[in-house]
Amino acid sequence: MKIGIIGATGNVGRVIFKEARTRGHEATAIVRNAAKAKQMLGNDIDVLEKDALALTKTDLSDFDAIVNASALQPAYLNLDLATKLVSLFRDNDHTQLVFISGASSLVGDDGSFQIDNILKTFAGQPWIETPLQQVHELQFLQWIDNVKWTVMTPQNDFVAGDKTKFRLGTNKIMTDKSGKSQVSFGNFAAALLDELKAPKHVHQQFTVVDD
């Protein structure tokens, strides 16, 4: 598959990029700084150097899948990028779009959304904008039925680490063997590439937890 990865030099983006290449896909790093991407990911990689918010339909027309692994600041730009990507892929029933949206949209054992607890507990903190915009991104996508979107959500601890074993869930907080709500970048990337190969969560959110 031809996979375009927006934010391929980010913490999780680079792991997804490498996993895609390991599996034999044609991966393209869609990044603002091509030199940085080549230094990080290898001189032989395919790069599309462009600000994500300036991408056009033509730029993205050759990809079978677009993975948005970027984390823009200010946080509202992530919502703008999601709405933009949707508008570029309207009525496209081929290209898969995978968005990565943080754990604030997960639901706890008591049925409460984590974002509601965050808003109560940390009202006024500037960093709240990031989880809030991520939830809006998910809410926006849930209105969209003519774009092949999937939202992947990590668990609360989203940490560097290799691919081992993992389980999937819907939008619940889940725990690994030691009781931690945690997923490694390696496991997350593996689950993402599995989804691209055999999509099971079109128009859905799903989460990944270390086993």
Place this chain on the structure above:
Amino acid sequence: MKIGIIGATGNVGRVIFKEARTRGHEATAIVRNAAKAKQMLGNDIDVLEKDALALTKTDLSDFDAIVNASALQPAYLNLDLATKLVSLFRDNDHTQLVFISGASSLVGDDGSFQIDNILKTFAGQPWIETPLQQVHELQFLQWIDNVKWTVMTPQNDFVAGDKTKFRLGTNKIMTDKSGKSQVSFGNFAAALLDELKAPKHVHQQFTVVDD
């Protein structure tokens, strides 16, 4: 004021355009067909001929206000235009954006949203997409706090007719003297131009009813 009116050749767009000119504003018709606009609104008018979804920040940088009076098909394009306009005006604390969004987002005396009744009663009808996307447009805008947006909603009957007298409301169904939930294009346009002159509904929805 310099006012750009997207969809200035539409039923209500043309009334807004004329009201703006009558009040001495510099109105620009933002339309797909300049010849049609000149034929309808006068050869001396200012026209920006462009597909609304292709508008750039530069195209719109000179305006004090943008009025979106377009009604695009398929209906999801209206949501795409709203998200696009928001992205173009992020962190702009000068330019007013006025969106016109249909009566489906109004609330009845029993507290129910009209869209919910529409979805129940007319499930499966293709035209449902239009009120549904209009509600999504409003929901989306309600997340946005760094763009000077206002949503104006007509009453159930939105009809040709001159400016007479009118009242404003929030998001409730209201009635004129004869008990009809109705507003004329003329009254709606007058209320809109009043709002541009002295904004009282930034980050809010409001409705207009014939007196």
